[in-house]
Amino acid sequence: MSILFGTEQPDLKELFDTVETIAVxxxxxxxxRTSNHITKYLIDHGFDxxxxxxxxxxxxxxxxxxSVDEIPEDVNVDIMNIFRNKKYTDETVIEIIEWADRRGQEPIIWTQLDVSTDSAKKRAEEKGLIYIKNRCIMVDHGSI
Structure with missing residues (x-):
């Protein structure tokens, strides 16, 4: 995917220029709660x-x-932003991967600060999904 540079991080400006819908x-x-504050920020900056x-x-x-399974089938999700305790990250990523397979979508999996696990990252990357590890979406968006 063209928004990647190196092996880890995407070009944030290009990424956010292409994103419309973010599931939190x-x-x-x-x-x-931090998720409330960041959700408000995303809404205020024009994201669905x-x-x-x-x-x-x-x-x-x-x-x-x-759950992500309940998101309407006609909705395309660009980013799945995980805002849960790290102990749930693996099961959440599995749920996202299964959802993506059923829906034919390839959302970016974004883990907020201290949410990522190596096993979740490996699962996502094995499925070919972009995985953003331990980064605040609000800080990254505000930096571009």
Whole structure:
């Protein structure tokens, strides 16, 4: 994919120029949670955001889905942004990979700070998916 440079990091400007829809997995309606603040930032900067959290029904007026499987089939997701405890990262990446296979999509898997695991990264890369490791999407977007 042309947005990659080296073996690890994408060209952020090119990446964000192509992204429209971001699913935030672990999105919270609690204003004291980092996922809430970053979701608001993404919305304010023109991204279509899909909250994914089984404990939420809506966040910022947007319907929240209990899992990535519940995202409507006609929606193309450019980035799956994982905002969960690291102990759930592997199962979340497996869920994303299975979803991507069923839907014929290739979302970028983005793990927030201290969320990545080596095994999750390996799984994603074995499937040919771009995997962004332990980076804050808001900080990276704000840096371009």
């Amino acid at each position: 997995i672990g999105c919270s309606s609690n204003p004291y 955001v899909i909250p994914v959290n089984p404990n939420e029904t809506e966040v910022f007026g947007l319907k929240s889905y209990p």
